[in-house]
Amino acid sequence: MADLALRRTARMRPTGLAASVVLHLVVILGAIAMFFPFLWTIVTSLTPGAGLTLTPALIPSDPSLEAYWRLFAERPFGRIILNSLGLAVATTLAQLFTSATAAYAFSRLPFRGRGVVFAVYLATMMIPLQVLIVPLFVELKALGLVNTYLGALLPTLASAFGIFLLRQAVHQVPRELDEAATLDGAGHFRIFWQIILPNIRPALATLTVFAFMGSWNSFLWPLVILRAPELQTLPVALAGLQGQYTTQWDIVMAGSVVSVLPMLALYVFAQKYVIQGVANSGIK
């Protein structure tokens, strides 16, 4: 990593001290506004028996970890988190693979009808999931995959979002690199692995975050396909904290904090790659 840290990146520096001060001020004020809802979530989660008040308190009056304790005591949250984690990791790995390969083909392997195929790929994002749920469920029932991890996983293996994201990144890798490698006798698989992948690491890191997030937060499909209590995922379990008539907001907020933290950790980890990740292949 040391050599990467030395790399210069293109920066649009503000000119002058005044501009710099203003910039800092605006960015930090903005950050406070961004952080506020999360702070509220934490405070509410630490206030036992908290209702939703019109004016949220920013300091818990009688802080307690009771909500977290109850969250984990009343439901098998350990298992639930493992379920979500397993599905998210599998989805992310699968999407990294399927997106990178497709992106390579869409950028580097011309074939008849490629444009149409790409349009069809994009089109898969254009029908709302709400209307696909029933046919998809019927299909997976026919495959005997209701109430299985595999059933939850299959529809998320590939995503047009990821393919499009990576295609844009692959497009930006200079073709001179491929050509040089071709002259060295490299085939497509080697170019893909040795030239393209290292050069699109920021995009891969970005996709990692979004693929994980998509799976981690997905609600409708896991709700429908995973019914057995031991298969339940986090968002569905959190929805269960809201009752038919009443809601225990402190526990709901505790659940929300618990679900945000792994995502945040992943993002902080991944952003190192987003920021420093442009390959050290020395081409620029």
Added chain:
Amino acid sequence: MTATLLPAEARAPEPPRASAGRRPGRRRVRYALTVLAFMLPSAIPLTAFVLVPMVSAAWVSLQEWNLLAPPTFVGFDNYAKLLNDPNTGAIFLHTLTYIVGYLPLVYIGGLALALALNTRLRGRSVLRGIYFLPVITSWIVVALVWRWLLNPSTGVVNTVLGWFGVAGPGWWTDPAWAMPSIIIASAWKDLGFVMVILLAGLQSIDPELLDAARVDGAGWWRRLFSVVLPLLSPSTFFVIVISLINGFQVFDQVYAMTGGGPGGATQVVVQQIYDLTFRYGAAGEASALSWLLFAVVLAVTVVQIVGQKRWVTYG
């Protein structure tokens, strides 16, 4: 369509044809196998688990079906009914209003943020994390916060406006201001998303180009418009295409912030699709509505893809 969709491929080297002269058969087969090897991992799941249900939904759109009793074939009645219903126009209009307000806000905001956080700002990695927080926070929480901030009588926003002698609007309680409320909350929540994509894009810009421009005496704005934005265009293109596709399917924020109210002023297409399917017992009509939505989104996307030639530059 092929040629117009992908201008980039025109410049792509075409190994199979170039060398087709010598050993056409085997080369061709090998190349075809290579293409398949790269395409099938995504093509199989997308076909089996998205395209197949899509086609099923098309079939359902020709039925009258409440999900309880067997469906009845009604031909294009569902489409005719939707096209004759003034409410259809209204929900599309609301959806469009959302996009028109949301997209510039989130893009310009996200770009400014990405540029700011790409400078040598003290503590910028912490700031990046904070700006990403809303992206991963659930809409339930975000909506609660924004309903509170935008509360017409006690909310922070109207209180601050009051200091400047401005009488704040009724926000989500007022049909005219409910959609702007949703737009503001959505743009706020998604800023971090756009920021992340654009930050990744900024990273692949060669710093030498900026230095060269600076040496040439180009000012900040000049460098932004003539160097950074053109080089960022592939990321921008991605953000806009994706935001439009997602924008047409706006649902969660509406559901959480206004539930479609007040007085149906923020009813959007996907909410209607959900209600028709699961609450109003009209799955056929819901499917027809989603195919209408599909047609609109596809048209908009194709226009963008065709139009990208004019402004998107790769590599």
Added chain:
Amino acid sequence: MKRLTIAVGIVAVGAIALAGCSAASGEDDGSPVTITYTNFISNGGNEENLQKIVDAFEEENPDIRVEVTTLPYGDYFTALQTDLAAGTQSDVFDIEYANYAEFQANGVLAPITVSDPSVYRQSVLEAYQTDGTQYALPSSFSDVVLYYNKDLFDAAGLEYPSADWTWADEKAAAEALTDESAGVWGDHQPVSFYEYYKALAQNGGEFLNADRTAVAFNTPEGIEAAKWLVEKSGTVMPTIEQGQGTPDFDTNLFKEGKLAMLHTGIWVFGAVADVPFEWDIAVEPGNVRQASAVFSNAVGVSANSKNIEAAGKWAEFLTSSDTMIDVRLDSGWELPPISDEGKLAVYLEKGAPANRQAVFDSLDGIALPPVAQKGQSEMQDIMTEELVEAQAGRKTVEEALASAEERINAVIGG
């Protein structure tokens, strides 16, 4: 069988031919039958209580096993609808009164033979009969009562609400108790379909016509009932701008001691148990007659169940057994809809509110939600939307009801 054909049809359209993939494996070999039960009633804290009932049932019926799935209420019906479309619904599943009629009319529910109907409270049991046949069994009920803050009434020197109050009494008290400068409000009642059909019944009106294909509320009684709800807003009740209608707003206001009267369900007992003032409940005031809203959950047996008899047994046990009564009363879970009030005596002595008898007295004048031939949910949505339009002052009450009449008739019309 038809459902299977549809299922296969849907898949076939997608060109996935899955020959011989049907996973049906019948178990007719004398081993215990397993029935499945999907519920929302135990979600959010009563999962273990439900398990106690299951255990007792399995002990009594060693040849039947019950497999429970619990889903959150908010998404239960999305999942159930998907199941019904695919034919994967459980043998026994929860329903609500509001969707009973639609499910029954579409042949989703199997008739249930009840061995001892007298155990149930007749009015609630009959709600789930169609043409004299029982198609679902009520598992619990909650009703809506009038909560009041005794301290505020004492301070104002007013008499407490009682069962013989009418709207006029409530209005007079609400006006006397409202003190905007102190932020104290006299009354709170949601502006919604559920409150409206009840107010309409209290005023002697009908929501739907006799064959349930058109509305019947656009009458002087209907307008008066709508005004009763709508005109509270901004006079004795906070406006929408002031927060009315946001989740938990009314309960919080009451808990803060800033609300004198509150119309809400008995499910709030727990939430207001620890308030630092005296409070009690009363039967809701009527106008020309008394009418209380009852929310009841029920269980149905799937018409395509392979074990209808065992499923029916479980449904009856779940809704009428002594184990169930004990578990529910013990844990403060929703009340069982049984007829023997002696068995419910323990409930009356469970502490605040003192006048728990009002919970049962309310049942003497039940107003069941109107059920349309079709378009139930859409009807409810439209009604609430139009009433809120009137509440916000964007329409007059008369305009809102006329508009609601027109829109609802278009949806439910035969």
